[in-house]
Structures are given as C-alpha cells and as structure tokens.
Amino acid sequence: MLSLIGPMREHLDGHKELTSEKELIVLPPVKEAAIALQRGNAKIQCLVQPGDDVKIGDLIAKQDDFFYVPFFAPVSGTVKAIEKRTSLTNKPADHVIIENDGLDRKAELSTLNAEKASKEEIVAFLKEKGIIGCGGAGFPAYFKYNTDKCETLIINCVECEPFITSDAYTAEHDPEDLKYGVHALLKASGAKKCYVAVKETKKELIAVLDPLFAGEKDIEVKKVPDVYPMGWERTLVYELIGKRYERLPIEVGVILSNATTVVMSARAMKTGLPIYEKVVTVSGEAVRDPHNVLARVGTPIRELVEACGGYSAERVSLLAGGPMMGSALIKDEIAIGPASNAVTVRHPDETEAIACLRCGKCVEHCPSGLMPVNIVNALKANDVDRLIKLHTTDCIECGLCTYICPSRIAVTDNIRRAKRLLSLKAKK
Amino acid sequence: MEFKYKAAPHNHASLSTQQIMQYLTCALSVVYLFGLVRSALLGSQYLLHGILMMLAAVGSSVICEAAFAYFQKKDIKKTLLASFPWITPMIIVLMVPINTRIYAVAMSTVVGVVFGKLVFGGFGQNIFNPAAVGRAITFSSFTGTKIATLPLSATPTATAASAGWIFSSSGEFNRFLNDFGGLGNFFLGNYDGALGETSALLILLCGAFLVYKKVINAYVPLTYLGVLFLGTLCVGFSHGLGISYALFCVLTGGAVFGGVFMLTDPVTNPNTRSGKIVFAALAAVLTVLIRYLANMPEGVNFSILLVNILTPVIDRFFDGKSVNREKKDRLVVCGVILASILLIFLFGLGISSVGYYPETAALETLKGGLGL
Numbered sequence: 001m002l003s004l005i006g007p008m009r010e011h012l013d014g015h016k017e018l019t020s021e022k023e024l025i026v027l028p029p030v031k032e033a034a035i036a037l038q039r040g041n042a043k044i045q046c047l048v049q050p051g052d053d054v055k056i057g058d059l060i061a062k063q064d065d066f067f068y069v070p071f072f073a074p075v076s077g078t079v080k081a082i083e084k085r086t087s088l089t090n091k092p093a094d095h096v097i098i099e100n101d102g103l104d105r106k107a108e109l110s111t112l113n114a115e116k117a118s119k120e121e122i123v124a125f126l127k128e129k130g131i132i133g134c135g136g137a138g139f140p141a142y143f144k145y146n147t148d149k150c151e152t153l154i155i156n157c158v159e160c161e162p163f164i165t166s167d168a169y170t171a172e173h174d175p176e177d178l179k180y181g182v183h184a185l186l187k188a189s190g191a192k193k194c195y196v197a198v199k200e201t202k203k204e205l206i207a208v209l210d211p212l213f214a215g216e217k218d219i220e221v222k223k224v225p226d227v228y229p230m231g232w233e234r235t236l237v238y239e240l241i242g243k244r245y246e247r248l249p250i251e252v253g254v255i256l257s258n259a260t261t262v263v264m265s266a267r268a269m270k271t272g273l274p275i276y277e278k279v280v281t282v283s284g285e286a287v288r289d290p291h292n293v294l295a296r297v298g299t300p301i302r303e304l305v306e307a308c309g310g311y312s313a314e315r316v317s318l319l320a321g322g323p324m325m326g327s328a329l330i331k332d333e334i335a336i337g338p339a340s341n342a343v344t345v346r347h348p349d350e351t352e353a354i355a356c357l358r359c360g361k362c363v364e365h366c367p368s369g370l371m372p373v374n375i376v377n378a379l380k381a382n383d384v385d386r387l388i389k390l391h392t393t394d395c396i397e398c399g400l401c402t403y404i405c406p407s408r409i410a411v412t413d414n415i416r417r418a419k420r421l422l423s424l425k426a427k428k
Numbered sequence: 429m430e431f432k433y434k435a436a437p438h439n440h441a442s443l444s445t446q447q448i449m450q451y452l453t454c455a456l457s458v459v460y461l462f463g464l465v466r467s468a469l470l471g472s473q474y475l476l477h478g479i480l481m482m483l484a485a486v487g488s489s490v491i492c493e494a495a496f497a498y499f500q501k502k503d504i505k506k507t508l509l510a511s512f513p514w515i516t517p518m519i520i521v522l523m524v525p526i527n528t529r530i531y532a533v534a535m536s537t538v539v540g541v542v543f544g545k546l547v548f549g550g551f552g553q554n555i556f557n558p559a560a561v562g563r564a565i566t567f568s569s570f571t572g573t574k575i576a577t578l579p580l581s582a583t584p585t586a587t588a589a590s591a592g593w594i595f596s597s598s599g600e601f602n603r604f605l606n607d608f609g610g611l612g613n614f615f616l617g618n619y620d621g622a623l624g625e626t627s628a629l630l631i632l633l634c635g636a637f638l639v640y641k642k643v644i645n646a647y648v649p650l651t652y653l654g655v656l657f658l659g660t661l662c663v664g665f666s667h668g669l670g671i672s673y674a675l676f677c678v679l680t681g682g683a684v685f686g687g688v689f690m691l692t693d694p695v696t697n698p699n700t701r702s703g704k705i706v707f708a709a710l711a712a713v714l715t716v717l718i719r720y721l722a723n724m725p726e727g728v729n730f731s732i733l734l735v736n737i738l739t740p741v742i743d744r745f746f747d748g749k750s751v752n753r754e755k756k757d758r759l760v761v762c763g764v765i766l767a768s769i770l771l772i773f774l775f776g777l778g779i780s781s782v783g784y785y786p787e788t789a790a791l792e793t794l795k796g797g798l799g800l
Contacts, residue, residue, distance in 0.1 A: 003701075003754075004700075004701050004702045004705075004750075004754060004757050004758055004761060005700075005701065005750045005751065005754060006701055010441070012439070090433075162439060244751060311429060314429065314430060315430045315432055316429070316430070316431060316432065317431070317432050317434060317438050318431045319436075319438055323436075323437060323438040323439035324436065324437045324438075324439055325436055325437065326436060326438070327435075327436055328431070328432065328433045328434055328435075328436070328438065329431060330431050330433055331431060332429070332431065344438075346438050348432040348434065349434065349438060349440065351440070351444075354445055354446075354510040354551075354552075355510065355511075355550070355551050355552030355553070356552050357445050357448070357552055357694045357695060358552065358694050358695050358697065358699050359448075359645075359694040359699070360645070360694065360697070360698075360699035360700060360701070360704070361642075363699055363700055363701075363750065364701065366750075368749075368751070369749055369750045369751030369752070369754075370749055370750070371699070371700070371747065371748070371749075371750060373699055374699070374743075374747060386747075389747070389748060390747070390748065390749065391748070391749040391752075394749065397436070399436050399437025399439065400437075402437050402440075403437055403439050403440055403441055404441050406441075406443050406444050406445040406447070406448055407444075407445045407552075408440065408444065408445075410435060412435070412436065412437060413435035413436075416435065
C-alpha cells in the first residue's frame, strides 16, 4: 500500500569501491596508546597509576553504574601518564597513556566454550570482556541480551553509511568467527530465529554468507535494499519483521547486533582477548589512497591517515565515522576507540543555504517519521510545547533531512539544537 | 593542515533548489514555445506580441525584486539568484491569452510579485501562489482590454460557461466538442485559449518529466485531476452525458496546467503527503464550484488561491509524528477524496443547461474575445 508518509529512506552513493576490494593495511602496534576514559557523561574509575606495568587485555578502568563497561590495555608496556587530551568528542577527557614495550605480552585471560556454556554464562562473559556495539553507538552488548523475551535475533551486516567497509571486511574475512559468534549470540538471546541482514548490493559478502549459513534451519541470510539508514535498528526491524516499536526493539521481541560485534565476541570467547584492535576504514575524496587499516585501539587518527598516503588537500573535513553521522574532528592527534569503525576525509562543504522551499522532502524521508521542517520552525519560534508535540527527541540525527534538503539547510543541526533546548527545559 | 568543523552530516543529495528551478524553467519554456508556435501560425504579429509579453513580464519581475533587494540593503545579484524571479512571470504569461495587452501583463506581474511574494518576505515565505495572484488581477481588472487587432476565437471554457457548463443532450455536447475539433484536439491543444494552457498532452509530458526529476510531487496533480475527473464523471452520467464530459472538464480551462505547474508550487503546498492530497482534492472541489455556480468561466486560478489559504490549516491538522498518525491519516485522506467526489456530484445535480448556441462563440470573436 502506498505510504502517506513517504519512503522514509533514500539510496545514497556508497563510494564503497574506494576500499572494499583493497588489501588490508596492518599498522605496526602504536608506540604510545591513548585510551580515552570517556563514555557520555558517565563516571569512569581509573584502575591504574603512572608507572604500572600492563599487558594486553589488562583491565585499566571501568564504568560501573547502571552499565558495566570495562576498559582494557591494547598494548603491553608501562602506564606513562593519565592526562587530559582531546577525545573523539572534540573535548578534553582523561586518557590513560601506555608506552608500548613492543613485546605484545598478553594477560592471563579467561575463555569460554560457547557450545557448552549457558545463556547466562555467555551474557556474563560479554559483560566481562566489555564487548560493545561496533556499529557506531558503542552500547554495551551484554545489556540487550539480559532478557527472556527475544524471539528474533538480527545480525546487522548492512553498513548503510557511505564509504565505510570495515564491518563487511571483518565479516567477509573471518566467516569462521562470524558463524561461531552468531551461534553463541543466538543462544544468549534465547531467540528461535536469526536473520543475518546484508545489503543486496554487497555481492562479495553475500557470496560468503549464503554458503556459510546454507544448512542452518534457524538462521537465514536476508538481502535488504541499498538505502540509508537501512542499518538503523528501527528501519531494519520494520523491513524484516514489519513492526514498529516505542523505545527498544525488544518490545517487538528483537535483539540486534552488528557483524563486527559478533566477530569480536567470538574472538573474545576463543582467545580471551577483548577488543584491542579494530579494522578501520580510512576513506573519502581528500585522502590519497583509501584503505581498510587494522590498528590498535588508542592509535592516533593521524597515523591511520598517513598509512593511507596522507591528506590530498590543505583544508579538509576529518570525520570520525561516515559522512552522514560522523562528527568533524578539530585535530588528527585524537586516538581511535574500541567502537571506531571509520575515518572519512572529505573536502569541506562550503555551499550556502537558501530559503526553505517547504517541499516536504525532509518529512517524506525522515526514518523516524518526524517532521523536520516543522521542528525547525518551532525552534525558531522557541515553541517548546510544539517541540514536544512533534516528538523532537525521537530524532536519531541520521542526517538524512540535511542530506535531502535542496536548499542546503542544516536541518539536522537545527533539530540537535531543538533537542538541546528541550533537555535544558527539562532540567529546570 | 586545517580541519574544518561543521555539524554532521557531511553529505548532500545532488538535487538543489537551483536545479529544481532550472528543470521547472525548462518545462515552462517548452510549453511557452508551443504557445509561440501556435501564435506564429495565426500571424507574425501574434508571435511578436507573444515574445514582447514574456520580455515585459520577466523584466518587470526582475526590476521589482531588484528594487526590493536594494531597499532592504541586500546584495542584489545574490538575492536575485536565490529568489528565482523569472518563474512567476513565465507562469503568468502562459496563463493569459495572446491578445492581452503588454501593460496588463506587466501590471499583473508587478502585483503578483510584489503583493504575492515580496511583501511576505520573498521566496519561500509567500502564502499565495504569486502567479495566481497576478493572474487574478488581470482577470478582474483588465478583462476588457484585449488588443482588437489580434482577434481570437472564443475559448471552449468561455463557451461552455455561457452554456451553463452542462448540455441537455449528448448530441448537443458532441456538436460543441466538434466545433473545437473534437475531444482529441482538447488533448493536443490546437485551439485558441491561454498561451500555455491548451495542450494537455504537452503539459502532462512536462509534468512527467518534473515528477521524474523529483521537482514536483506527483500526488498533487494526480489527486487534483483524478478527483476532477471522477466528480465530473458522476455529473456527466447524471445528465446523460458520457465519459467524454468528464474528459472535457479535465482537459479544458487550464486544469491540467494549474494542476501540474501551479498547485504543485511547494512553497504554497502543505508539507506532508497527506496534506498535499487533501489540498489537491479540495482544489478540485473549488474549481468545479466556481465553474458551476460562480459568475466566471475559469475556476482553476481562483480555486488555487482559495486552497492556498487552507495550507496552514491543513499543515496544522497533519502536525505531529507521522508514523503515529499513519492509520488515522489514511482514513482522513480517503474520506476527503470521497467527500470531494460526492460534493462535485451534488454541485452537478443543481445545474441545468441554458442551451448551446454556436453563435455565442461567433459573437464573442467579434467582441475581441472575452475568452479566458
């Protein structure tokens, strides 16, 4: 039936060919790893002091409140300092600086046989190893599995952000761990059914996934359209199950995990190692030789870009993530974290906005089903009641409204402002 | 190295408002060229006048916008490039007959651009379609000022209006159609009328191009022409006339032109799909209401102005979070469409034929053509 809302999504030029068929660049372990002790506004307890000796996989800090999130050493060596540095949020944050001794000594680490372990043991293991969602949000993975209401597990290999191929690379080149991880998480979720969702245009990945899960009755590889934001939970759940939900996908019996998260979980179970290195896509028009790069957590972005031939322009937009949701960084000394999946370098966009045409394209495309143009107008009028009525806080800042706006208005950023206004008002 | 900070996203679709206006300009130019070719066949003085009309209209619009920018101390060139001052005059020229006086065209443009667009704050801020405002001025103030040396035959709309918009028998209706070259000719557009409104085929092709290029929203013309067709189909059947009556009602009087080029103006449209559909359905009802019951042959232009008033109301109605409203909105939209068709049918029951006299057409030709 024709939608009265609109497509709520859009095909974007993926630019995936820049990196998808290239060899992986393996960076030598970073000389000085910088681990940002930052997760939103949460309080992080630092568990090491300058001078301490650490091995790969040693616990160095933790968040222990509503969520439990551990931080681990990605290299072996000596803690040099705990100091303020600029983090991926562009703001100063405490960083643990570890000087690498180059020996790659590994800590005594617990492993888990997922075939024998119970649901609870798997969930506890994910929690202990600090496996976080590698799709970008960095939400602790164990948390979602703490439920007995799950009917469907969705493994998200969609990767709908342009330029990024690291997730597909990880899944495509480690099918064994992917399969092991899918089975482990299927058990942890308690679901009867598992969908592995992949874009229909990712032929190479499909060629790996189809035979990998061919004989499995409860696991099905699902091809989804090449549109943005197909990899967002709501869009993907609606595409596969045809249901919408209020806050969390578990309301409709669904848990989603990203493919890299699955692979990382499997590796942790087999080797005991937490996420200490990541495949990061370094791509964009303003980087000379785009590649996927394997780097330790805590490696400065500059080293990743230099491994790809450096910048091809003097003025660039350096983005942590893809071009739709990635935030622009103010310098390249900033280190990557365990949830980093891409660095995108683009020429700065200098086009000027003109008057709103009221065309309604932002309304038709908003994947949350909001009315961005109305939110922007309510913000201009400082009309808080209307901002609430328009469900402003349901915006996920996917960027599609700004992308689609023919008048080049920064719609998404205006909605961000509206959300900030609302949270200020809520505090009062 | 300089790392430029800007808020996400850092990605844009290629379609810009500038491009949208370029495509629209192309489509309008094609329709204008058709009008010029048809005028040229009437005589070279018609062709010359057609060109002068366009120059006068575009010229006066650019002068108004530039003057406004000057008095508001804005960069004139930048303002003109971002406000697309040539679109409104192009539409106005296409909506008037070839024998409209130059000063009437220029005055309509000035009024349309200044009072329809600039006083509201310029491009993007206007409530009414500026071209419709301008056209309404020509209609109400300059109707009698046709150029006598450029005579035109009466338009089918005017003739149908003088016949009471309905015919006592299908024989009489067919006689009327044949006087204008048959129904096929209404589609092709080889009859006298407004410069750019006669060829439904050409306008629909241009509309398809604009939909394909994502310049206009297909829901608006489809709903408008669809409701008009289905409504007048009921009217036609109730008066013993066949499907050709509904086709005639859709193809004549600038309904196709208005549906494709004017109702679709995004600035004066509601900004949701549901809103656009309701808006277009109401426009169809008003078009028929004005045609049947008001003292004017032309319903399209005034119906557009009237539904423009309703746009903010429609937008307020469909305000909120669209996914939460989807089911309710679907009922509302279906209800409005059905009610619109029913209303048109009821209007149609109330009218009766005053008789078709081909002499009326001849008489009007002598007068210089009241035809609008």
